[in-house]
Every structure is written in structure tokens, then in C-alpha cells.
Amino acid sequence: MPIRIRCASILLMFCGVFGGELDETETILVMKGDSVSLHTGLGEVNREMQIMWMFGPEKANTLIAEIHSMIVSIYDSYEELKDRVQMSQRTGSLTIRNTSISHSGLYEAQIMTTVTAFKRFHVIVHAPVSFPxxxxxxxxxxxxxxxxxxxxxxxxxxxxxxxxxxxxxxxxxxxxxxxxxxxxxxxxxxxxxxxxxxxxxxxxxxxxxxxxxxxxxxxxxxxxxxxxxxFCGSTEIAIRLVVSMLMGVATVALVIYDVRSGGGVNEVFQC
CATH class of the missing domain: 2.60.40.10 (Immunoglobulins)
Structure with a gap:
């Protein structure tokens, strides 16, 4: 094994034991109501392995599932995940069914053998947008x-x-x-x-x-x-104004004529 690869492996093992500072967090976007699977990356779990899945909206500090000596345990420590979590006995991967917005947060798998490795996921559950x-x-x-x-x-x-x-x-x-x-x-x-x-x-x-x-x-x-x-343009508006003015003049002339001829104003407007 080349020296640089051996050194990198030792560094990763060191980081795993003391918190895995170099591990990247994978972001996963999920549609509300869908299922999501978080994979450990392991081909197969053996009896010497212990895998603990932790969860929290902001910090992964609550144990929600575990496999130890090939026995899977699901915990109700987080109410929103109750009856929605499955853990694979073969690979240790975690599945959340029928996701809701409250399932958004940080998930962390602590994989313990002779050393401790970490897999971290930032899950964001989105509801479908409404029609505008x-x-x-x-x-x-x-x-x-x-x-x-x-x-x-x-x-x-x-x-x-x-x-x-x-x-x-x-x-x-x-x-x-x-x-x-x-x-x-x-x-x-x-x-x-x-x-x-x-x-x-x-x-x-x-x-x-x-x-x-x-x-x-x-x-x-x-x-x-x-x-x-x-929708009227300026020409049509001018025409309408002229027509209105002519109608007004005609009405006034009619009233004056009727008064001079002896009729009453009230009679003019009788219908």
C-alpha cells in the first residue's frame, strides 16, 4: 500500500474514533409522504458490528434504532418517527416511511467495530407547492x-x-x-x-x-x-363628450321654449 494511502486511512480511523470531523454530511431532499432510505454503505452487517442511528431536528442526539449482535431494535424515543422507521438487518440502512415535515433534520449512523465510523445525512422534507x-x-x-x-x-x-x-x-x-x-x-x-x-x-x-x-x-x-x-381611445372620448354637450344644449333649449310658450317646467319632464 502506498504511504500516502496508508496515512490517509490512519487519519480517517483517527477522525472516526474522535468524532469524524472530516466526514461530509449528505443532503437528501424528500417529497412529503414519500419514503427515504439512508444507507450505511456496508455490504453486510456481521455479529461484531453495532450500528446506532441517531436523530434530531438540529443535532443528532436521540437514539431511534440500533442493531447489535444481529438483533434490530426500534425505539419510540422520538414521537414523530413512531411506527415509521425500519432498519435493515442485512445492511443496517434506515428507512423512514410516509415522511412528514417534522422528519426533517440530521440523521447519523454510528458504525462501531474495532473503530467507529460515521454516516451523516441532512434530510429535508418538502410539501408539494400549491397551485398559484x-x-x-x-x-x-x-x-x-x-x-x-x-x-x-x-x-x-x-x-x-x-x-x-x-x-x-x-x-x-x-x-x-x-x-x-x-x-x-x-x-x-x-x-x-x-x-x-x-x-x-x-x-x-x-x-x-x-x-x-x-x-x-x-x-x-x-x-x-x-x-x-x-376600451376607448382619445377620439372616441372626444366624440362622447361632444354628444353629451349637444344633448345638454338641446335639453336647455327645450326647457326655455316650453316656458316661453306657457308650459311648465315640470311638464317637460313628465313621462
């Missing part, structure tokens, strides 16, 4: 000139959660994004559109293991864009 909901935030009036403002504004919202982000996309390009550390409040992001176009807008909720998309619809969320008769 798009609602009208504000709409222009039925007849409004384009003065540089936004004719349509829509708000997209989704449930918050660990690692969840909410984004608006236009033709596959992200326009904006939001996320928040306070999981008690939903996420919301605003989209403002000046004019109807062929661009494809989508609101996307995502976390590291799932994503869901809600498409934006001009027909549904900006109906004034789909009916040109409801």
Missing part, C-alpha cells in the same frame, strides 16, 4: 385613455413553505420573484400589463422538489382587452 391563484388587482374603467398607466394589474398568490418561491414568467423569461421567511403568510407577486399582446405569461410556484404553474389569461383576467368597444 391569479386574481384581478385593479382594472381600468370601461372607457379610459392610455396615459402611460397600466390598463391591467393582476396579483398571483400561493401558500408559503420552506424553500418556496413565487415568480412571474413572460415567454419563459422570469420577470420577478418573491419568497418570504414567515411561513404563516402566503406569497404574492404583482404583474402589470400595459396592452394586450401575444406574449405568454405564467405564474410559477416552486420549491426544490416540485413546481406548479398557472397560466395568465387575457380573456379571464383582463376582459377589457378582449372587447375593443369597452
Amino acid at each position: 391563484v391569479i386574481e384581478n388587482s385593479s382594472l381600468v374603467s370601461d372607457c379610459q385613455m392610455d396615459d402611460g398607466g397600466f390598463p391591467c394589474a393582476v396579483l398571483c398568490s400561493a401558500e408559503n413553505g420552506p424553500g418556496v418561491s413565487l415568480s412571474w414568467y413572460k415567454d419563459g423569461e422570469r420577470l420577478n420573484q418573491t419568497s418570504g421567511p414567515d411561513l404563516n403568510f402566503p406569497l404574492s407577486v404583482l404583474l402589470e400589463i400595459k396592452e394586450r399582446s401575444k406574449d405568454v405569461y405564467q405564474c410559477v410556484a416552486a420549491n426544490p422538489i416540485s413546481n406548479k404553474t398557472t397560466p395568465f389569461s387575457f380573456q379571464e383576467h383582463c376582459p377589457q382587452h378582449t372587447d375593443s368597444s369597452r
Whole structure:
């Protein structure tokens, strides 16, 4: 055996006995409700081995399973894992069934023979993201000139959660994004559109293991864009104003004529 390899092996054994400072922690992402298996990396357990699985949300300090002299023991020391833990008698690997958010944390296998080796896992359980909901935030009036403002504004919202982000996309390009550390409040992001176009807008909720998309619809969320008769340009507004003024002048002239001819004002408005 080359010297450098022998020295490295001795160093790893030394680190294992005194805490395994050089061991890396493997991060595993899991969908809520799925099962996850944490492997010891052993081909087969023998009678001389003892393997203890420890767990904790922040520090692996609670014994949850053990194999010693080929006998597997599962402990109820952590209530959230009760009846969900299995340990392989052949390899010592640990399986958590029907995972929940509370199963996120640090798992550590202490593999003891003549030396002690460690396998560490950081398990993060994510719930599937919810479908984003798009609602009208504000709409222009039925007849409004384009003065540089936004004719349509829509708000997209989704449930918050660990690692969840909410984004608006236009033709596959992200326009904006939001996320928040306070999981008690939903996420919301605003989209403002000046004019109807062929661009494809989508609101996307995502976390590291799932994503869901809600498409934006001009027909549904900006109906004034789909009916040109409801959106007035400056020429149409001017015409409407002139018509209103003429109607007002005609009404006044009618009233004056009726009064001069001896009729009463009240009679003019009788129907």
C-alpha cells in the first residue's frame, strides 16, 4: 500500500474514533409522504458490528434504532418517527416511511467495530407547492385613455413553505420573484400589463422538489382587452363628450321654449 494511502486511512480511523470531523454530511431532499432510505454503505452487517442511528431536528442526539449482535431494535424515543422507521438487518440502512415535515433534520449512523465510523445525512422534507391563484388587482374603467398607466394589474398568490418561491414568467423569461421567511403568510407577486399582446405569461410556484404553474389569461383576467368597444381611445372620448354637450344644449333649449310658450317646467319632464 502506498504511504500516502496508508496515512490517509490512519487519519480517517483517527477522525472516526474522535468524532469524524472530516466526514461530509449528505443532503437528501424528500417529497412529503414519500419514503427515504439512508444507507450505511456496508455490504453486510456481521455479529461484531453495532450500528446506532441517531436523530434530531438540529443535532443528532436521540437514539431511534440500533442493531447489535444481529438483533434490530426500534425505539419510540422520538414521537414523530413512531411506527415509521425500519432498519435493515442485512445492511443496517434506515428507512423512514410516509415522511412528514417534522422528519426533517440530521440523521447519523454510528458504525462501531474495532473503530467507529460515521454516516451523516441532512434530510429535508418538502410539501408539494400549491397551485398559484391569479386574481384581478385593479382594472381600468370601461372607457379610459392610455396615459402611460397600466390598463391591467393582476396579483398571483400561493401558500408559503420552506424553500418556496413565487415568480412571474413572460415567454419563459422570469420577470420577478418573491419568497418570504414567515411561513404563516402566503406569497404574492404583482404583474402589470400595459396592452394586450401575444406574449405568454405564467405564474410559477416552486420549491426544490416540485413546481406548479398557472397560466395568465387575457380573456379571464383582463376582459377589457378582449372587447375593443369597452376600451376607448382619445377620439372616441372626444366624440362622447361632444354628444353629451349637444344633448345638454338641446335639453336647455327645450326647457326655455316650453316656458316661453306657457308650459311648465315640470311638464317637460313628465313621462
